[in-house]
Amino acid sequence: GENVGLHLPTLSVQEGDNSIINCAYSNSASDYFIWYKQESGKGPQFIIDIRSNMDKRQGQRVTVLLNKTVKHLSLQIAATQPGDSAVYFCAESYAAGNKLTFGGGTRVLVKP
């Protein structure tokens, strides 16, 4: 069936560097994408979302890029901080009312 996946299961980043987390999706009908951050022992926390009519959206220190041609989503974190260490999930849905399908997660480790 359709699924959402990630290229890198673990990403080690030097503090202060930029991080890029990648996500591939297979359902070309997906029209909504979202990134979550999950810290140890906590629930997933919303970071940023984007609809399929956009290819870029910026938040505070984060940018989501959507490339519908190759069905690829990425999350960029600027000036990565120790507090950014967590597991990051991408998720997608298509058509209103359908379920949010999560990818497998990428662990980001920030080295001091």
Added chain:
Amino acid sequence: DTAVSQTPKYLVTQMGNDKSIKCEQNLGHDTMYWYKQDSKKFLKIMFSYNNKELIINETVPNRFSPKSPDKAHLNLHINSLELGDSAVYFCASSRLATNEKLFFGSGTQLSVL
């Protein structure tokens, strides 16, 4: 003032027992969900309720029975617990039934011995 709160945070029980997990949201959202996260961190939707009505049931065994007494509460009851039910269960809510921008609780870690 926690937005989505679920209890208990940890639940350790024997195989064959029946247990419940409670969830409440104070965000005024219409839709609530239960997700299961396995040991590999994979998150999978189990149920979704909109205004107390079931809208998604993802082929979950009928040992799992959600109950929504009002739109602010969605409890999960599990009968005859099995080893494979061990996981972290997350409650979530969203403003609309469009599965967008979910707010998650902090999870209930269920361990079946």
